[in-house]
Amino acid sequence: MISQQDTQVTRQTSNTDTADNFAAVQKVLPPSVTLIAVTKKQPIEKIETALAVGQRVFGENYVQEAYEHWHEKRHSIPELQLHLLGPLQTNKVKEAVALFDAIHTLDRLKIVEALAHEQQRQNKQLACFIQVNTGEELQKSGILPHELETFYTQCCDLKLNIVGLMCIPPIHEPAGLHFCLLRALGEKIGLTQFSMGMSDDWHEAVKAGATHIRLGTALFGARV
Numbered sequence: 425m426i427s428q429q430d431t432q433v434t435r436q437t438s439n440t441d442t443a444d445n446f447a448a449v450q451k452v453l454p455p456s457v458t459l460i461a462v463t464k465k466q467p468i469e470k471i472e473t474a475l476a477v478g479q480r481v482f483g484e485n486y487v488q489e490a491y492e493h494w495h496e497k498r499h500s501i502p503e504l505q506l507h508l509l510g511p512l513q514t515n516k517v518k519e520a521v522a523l524f525d526a527i528h529t530l531d532r533l534k535i536v537e538a539l540a541h542e543q544q545r546q547n548k549q550l551a552c553f554i555q556v557n558t559g560e561e562l563q564k565s566g567i568l569p570h571e572l573e574t575f576y577t578q579c580c581d582l583k584l585n586i587v588g589l590m591c592i593p594p595i596h597e598p599a600g601l602h603f604c605l606l607r608a609l610g611e612k613i614g615l616t617q618f619s620m621g622m623s624d625d626w627h628e629a630v631k632a633g634a635t636h637i638r639l640g641t642a643l644f645g646a647r648v
Protein backbone atom coordinates (compact mmCIF):
# COMPACT_ATOMS: atom_id res chain seq x y z
CA MET A 425 0.00 0.00 0.00
CA ILE A 426 1.12 3.48 -0.79
CA SER A 427 0.58 5.85 2.08
CA GLN A 428 0.78 9.59 1.69
CA GLN A 429 2.89 9.90 4.80
CA ASP A 430 5.95 7.83 4.02
CA THR A 431 6.24 9.30 0.53
CA GLN A 432 6.18 12.92 1.59
CA VAL A 433 9.06 14.32 -0.46
CA THR A 434 10.98 17.42 0.37
CA ARG A 435 10.78 20.53 -1.82
CA GLN A 436 14.19 21.83 -0.86
CA THR A 437 16.80 22.19 -3.48
CA SER A 438 20.17 20.80 -2.44
CA ASN A 439 21.69 17.89 -4.31
CA THR A 440 21.54 15.63 -1.28
CA ASP A 441 17.82 16.28 -1.14
CA THR A 442 17.53 15.37 -4.78
CA ALA A 443 19.12 11.99 -4.06
CA ASP A 444 16.79 11.54 -1.05
CA ASN A 445 13.77 12.46 -3.14
CA PHE A 446 14.61 9.82 -5.72
CA ALA A 447 15.00 7.23 -2.98
CA ALA A 448 11.65 8.17 -1.41
CA VAL A 449 9.77 7.88 -4.70
CA GLN A 450 11.52 4.69 -5.81
CA LYS A 451 10.75 3.07 -2.46
CA VAL A 452 7.00 3.13 -3.11
CA LEU A 453 6.78 3.10 -6.89
CA PRO A 454 5.60 -0.24 -8.32
CA PRO A 455 8.20 -1.70 -10.69
CA SER A 456 5.67 -1.55 -13.53
CA VAL A 457 5.68 2.26 -13.42
CA THR A 458 8.41 4.19 -15.21
CA LEU A 459 9.62 7.30 -13.42
CA ILE A 460 10.36 10.11 -15.86
CA ALA A 461 12.53 12.72 -14.15
CA VAL A 462 11.60 16.12 -15.58
CA THR A 463 14.74 18.25 -15.85
CA LYS A 464 13.37 21.34 -17.60
CA LYS A 465 14.73 24.52 -16.00
CA GLN A 466 16.85 22.56 -13.53
CA PRO A 467 20.58 23.15 -12.97
CA ILE A 468 23.15 20.72 -14.36
CA GLU A 469 24.30 19.69 -10.83
CA LYS A 470 20.89 18.18 -10.13
CA ILE A 471 20.87 16.35 -13.43
CA GLU A 472 24.25 14.92 -12.48
CA THR A 473 22.88 13.86 -9.09
CA ALA A 474 19.99 12.08 -10.79
CA LEU A 475 22.40 10.24 -13.06
CA ALA A 476 24.58 9.36 -10.06
CA VAL A 477 21.66 7.66 -8.29
CA GLY A 478 21.00 5.61 -11.41
CA GLN A 479 18.13 7.49 -13.04
CA ARG A 480 18.18 7.02 -16.82
CA VAL A 481 14.75 8.20 -18.01
CA PHE A 482 14.32 11.96 -18.37
CA GLY A 483 11.69 14.37 -19.62
CA GLU A 484 12.09 17.81 -21.15
CA ASN A 485 9.65 20.41 -22.48
CA TYR A 486 11.77 22.42 -24.87
CA VAL A 487 13.80 20.95 -27.71
CA GLN A 488 16.56 23.56 -27.45
CA GLU A 489 17.02 23.18 -23.69
CA ALA A 490 16.91 19.41 -24.01
CA TYR A 491 19.67 19.58 -26.58
CA GLU A 492 21.80 21.65 -24.21
CA HIS A 493 21.18 19.27 -21.32
CA TRP A 494 21.59 16.01 -23.17
CA HIS A 495 23.29 16.01 -26.56
CA GLU A 496 26.72 15.12 -25.20
CA LYS A 497 25.42 12.65 -22.63
CA ARG A 498 23.41 10.86 -25.35
CA HIS A 499 26.63 9.38 -26.63
CA SER A 500 28.30 8.57 -23.31
CA ILE A 501 25.23 7.01 -21.60
CA PRO A 502 23.76 4.34 -23.86
CA GLU A 503 20.76 3.51 -21.62
CA LEU A 504 19.58 7.12 -21.55
CA GLN A 505 15.91 7.57 -22.53
CA LEU A 506 14.63 11.04 -23.39
CA HIS A 507 10.93 11.93 -23.46
CA LEU A 508 9.58 15.14 -24.98
CA LEU A 509 6.76 16.40 -22.74
CA GLY A 510 6.13 19.85 -24.22
CA PRO A 511 4.30 20.78 -27.41
CA LEU A 512 6.28 20.17 -30.60
CA GLN A 513 6.46 22.87 -33.29
CA THR A 514 6.86 21.82 -36.92
CA ASN A 515 10.15 23.71 -37.22
CA LYS A 516 11.64 21.61 -34.37
CA VAL A 517 10.60 18.19 -35.62
CA LYS A 518 13.95 17.35 -37.16
CA GLU A 519 15.90 18.06 -33.95
CA ALA A 520 13.27 16.35 -31.85
CA VAL A 521 13.41 13.11 -33.82
CA ALA A 522 17.19 13.13 -33.64
CA LEU A 523 17.32 13.69 -29.87
CA PHE A 524 14.28 12.02 -28.27
CA ASP A 525 13.11 8.44 -27.80
CA ALA A 526 9.50 9.30 -27.00
CA ILE A 527 6.99 12.12 -27.35
CA HIS A 528 3.95 12.58 -25.11
CA THR A 529 2.13 15.47 -26.78
CA LEU A 530 0.75 14.41 -30.15
CA ASP A 531 -2.50 16.27 -30.71
CA ARG A 532 -2.49 17.73 -34.22
CA LEU A 533 -2.50 16.11 -37.62
CA LYS A 534 0.00 18.64 -38.94
CA ILE A 535 2.59 17.53 -36.35
CA VAL A 536 1.80 13.88 -36.88
CA GLU A 537 2.43 14.24 -40.62
CA ALA A 538 5.66 16.14 -40.08
CA LEU A 539 6.80 13.57 -37.54
CA ALA A 540 5.97 10.62 -39.80
CA HIS A 541 7.91 12.19 -42.65
CA GLU A 542 10.95 13.01 -40.51
CA GLN A 543 11.02 9.59 -38.84
CA GLN A 544 11.17 7.97 -42.23
CA ARG A 545 13.96 10.32 -43.29
CA GLN A 546 16.04 9.56 -40.17
CA ASN A 547 15.01 5.90 -40.10
CA LYS A 548 14.02 6.21 -36.46
CA GLN A 549 10.73 5.53 -34.62
CA LEU A 550 9.78 7.37 -31.46
CA ALA A 551 7.34 5.91 -28.95
CA CYS A 552 4.33 8.22 -29.21
CA PHE A 553 1.66 9.17 -26.70
CA ILE A 554 -1.45 11.06 -27.77
CA GLN A 555 -2.26 13.92 -25.40
CA VAL A 556 -5.93 13.99 -24.45
CA ASN A 557 -7.63 17.13 -23.11
CA THR A 558 -9.76 15.15 -20.65
CA GLY A 559 -11.10 18.31 -18.99
CA GLU A 560 -12.07 19.80 -22.38
CA GLU A 561 -10.39 23.05 -21.34
CA LEU A 562 -10.31 25.73 -24.03
CA GLN A 563 -6.74 26.85 -23.43
CA LYS A 564 -5.24 23.39 -23.02
CA SER A 565 -3.47 21.25 -25.61
CA GLY A 566 -4.67 17.77 -26.39
CA ILE A 567 -7.22 16.07 -28.53
CA LEU A 568 -10.80 16.09 -27.22
CA PRO A 569 -12.06 12.71 -25.99
CA HIS A 570 -14.64 12.38 -28.78
CA GLU A 571 -11.98 13.07 -31.43
CA LEU A 572 -9.56 10.45 -30.12
CA GLU A 573 -10.55 7.43 -32.19
CA THR A 574 -10.37 9.29 -35.50
CA PHE A 575 -7.06 10.88 -34.56
CA TYR A 576 -5.63 7.54 -33.43
CA THR A 577 -6.60 5.97 -36.75
CA GLN A 578 -4.92 8.82 -38.64
CA CYS A 579 -1.73 8.31 -36.62
CA CYS A 580 -1.75 4.57 -37.33
CA ASP A 581 -2.35 5.18 -41.04
CA LEU A 582 0.80 7.29 -41.04
CA LYS A 583 2.68 4.40 -39.37
CA LEU A 584 3.40 6.19 -36.11
CA ASN A 585 4.19 3.96 -33.17
CA ILE A 586 1.37 4.99 -30.84
CA VAL A 587 1.97 3.35 -27.47
CA GLY A 588 -0.45 5.17 -25.19
CA LEU A 589 -2.18 8.29 -23.93
CA MET A 590 -1.14 11.26 -21.82
CA CYS A 591 -3.15 13.85 -19.89
CA ILE A 592 -2.76 16.81 -17.55
CA PRO A 593 -5.92 17.14 -15.42
CA PRO A 594 -7.54 20.56 -14.83
CA ILE A 595 -6.06 22.07 -11.66
CA HIS A 596 -9.31 22.51 -9.78
CA GLU A 597 -10.80 19.08 -10.39
CA PRO A 598 -10.04 15.74 -8.72
CA ALA A 599 -7.17 14.33 -10.78
CA GLY A 600 -8.21 10.73 -10.19
CA LEU A 601 -11.36 11.12 -12.28
CA HIS A 602 -9.32 12.32 -15.23
CA PHE A 603 -6.81 9.51 -14.87
CA CYS A 604 -9.62 6.95 -14.87
CA LEU A 605 -11.19 8.59 -17.92
CA LEU A 606 -7.85 8.52 -19.75
CA ARG A 607 -7.39 4.87 -18.99
CA ALA A 608 -10.90 3.99 -20.15
CA LEU A 609 -10.38 5.92 -23.40
CA GLY A 610 -7.12 4.10 -24.04
CA GLU A 611 -8.38 0.64 -23.25
CA LYS A 612 -11.27 1.17 -25.65
CA ILE A 613 -8.81 1.43 -28.54
CA GLY A 614 -6.38 -1.18 -27.21
CA LEU A 615 -3.69 1.09 -25.79
CA THR A 616 -1.89 -0.04 -22.64
CA GLN A 617 0.44 2.77 -21.61
CA PHE A 618 -0.67 5.80 -19.65
CA SER A 619 1.50 8.84 -19.00
CA MET A 620 -0.24 10.49 -16.10
CA GLY A 621 0.74 11.92 -12.74
CA MET A 622 2.98 14.86 -11.88
CA SER A 623 4.48 16.02 -8.57
CA ASP A 624 1.14 16.82 -6.92
CA ASP A 625 -0.98 13.92 -8.12
CA TRP A 626 1.25 10.97 -8.90
CA HIS A 627 -0.07 8.77 -6.08
CA GLU A 628 -3.53 8.95 -7.58
CA ALA A 629 -2.15 8.35 -11.04
CA VAL A 630 -0.40 5.18 -9.88
CA LYS A 631 -3.62 3.96 -8.28
CA ALA A 632 -5.46 4.63 -11.54
CA GLY A 633 -2.99 2.55 -13.55
CA ALA A 634 -0.30 4.96 -14.73
CA THR A 635 2.62 3.29 -16.52
CA HIS A 636 4.65 6.52 -16.66
CA ILE A 637 4.74 9.33 -14.09
CA ARG A 638 6.43 12.65 -14.84
CA LEU A 639 8.05 14.27 -11.81
CA GLY A 640 9.94 17.55 -11.75
CA THR A 641 9.63 19.59 -8.56
CA ALA A 642 9.03 16.55 -6.33
CA LEU A 643 12.53 15.36 -7.26
CA PHE A 644 14.50 18.53 -7.92
CA GLY A 645 12.70 21.32 -6.08
CA ALA A 646 11.36 24.48 -7.68
CA ARG A 647 12.47 25.28 -11.20
CA VAL A 648 14.86 28.21 -11.63
Ligand SMILES: *Cc1c(COP(=O)(O)O)cnc(C)c1O
Pocket residue numbers: 462464485509510592622623624638639640641642
Ligand atom coordinates in the same frame (compact mmCIF):
# COMPACT_ATOMS: atom_id res chain seq x y z
C1 LIG B 1 6.71 20.38 -16.21
C2 LIG B 1 5.96 19.17 -16.51
C3 LIG B 1 5.97 18.07 -15.64
C4 LIG B 1 6.64 18.09 -14.27
O1 LIG B 1 5.89 18.91 -13.43
P1 LIG B 1 6.09 18.90 -11.83
O2 LIG B 1 4.82 19.48 -11.32
O3 LIG B 1 7.27 19.73 -11.57
O4 LIG B 1 6.27 17.49 -11.42
C5 LIG B 1 5.29 16.93 -16.03
N1 LIG B 1 4.63 16.87 -17.19
C6 LIG B 1 4.58 17.91 -18.05
C7 LIG B 1 3.82 17.77 -19.33
C8 LIG B 1 5.23 19.10 -17.73
O5 LIG B 1 5.15 20.13 -18.58
